Amino acid sequence: MSKTCAHRSPKRRGRATNGALPNDLYSYAEVRPLPRIGRPPKLEPETWTVTDDWSDPLPVTQAEIELFETWFGDFFGELFGPTP
Numbered sequence: 125m126s127k128t129c130a131h132r133s134p135k136r137r138g139r140a141t142n143g144a145l146p147n148d149l150y151s152y153a154e155v156r157p158l159p160r161i162g163r164p165p166k167l168e169p170e171t172w173t174v175t176d177d178w179s180d181p182l183p184v185t186q187a188e189i190e191l192f193e194t195w196f197g198d199f200f201g202e203l204f205g206p207t208p
Contacts, residue, residue, distance in 0.1 A: 192198070
């Protein structure tokens, strides 16, 4: 017959033993970075390439303008003044 978790000794269940507490209660938790999988990223900004493939002028639809006016109308009014 196999033993169940309830019949195991306290040591096997991972219970703390009685005794003095450590001076530093956080000393049990050592923070270690997770191992990275794959190649490390290139961190040299000199090797970065920035591309801009957006059209000029950037097309904006009337629905997008109305959406921004609805949500940010008060802010735009304070920033740029009232609309004529």
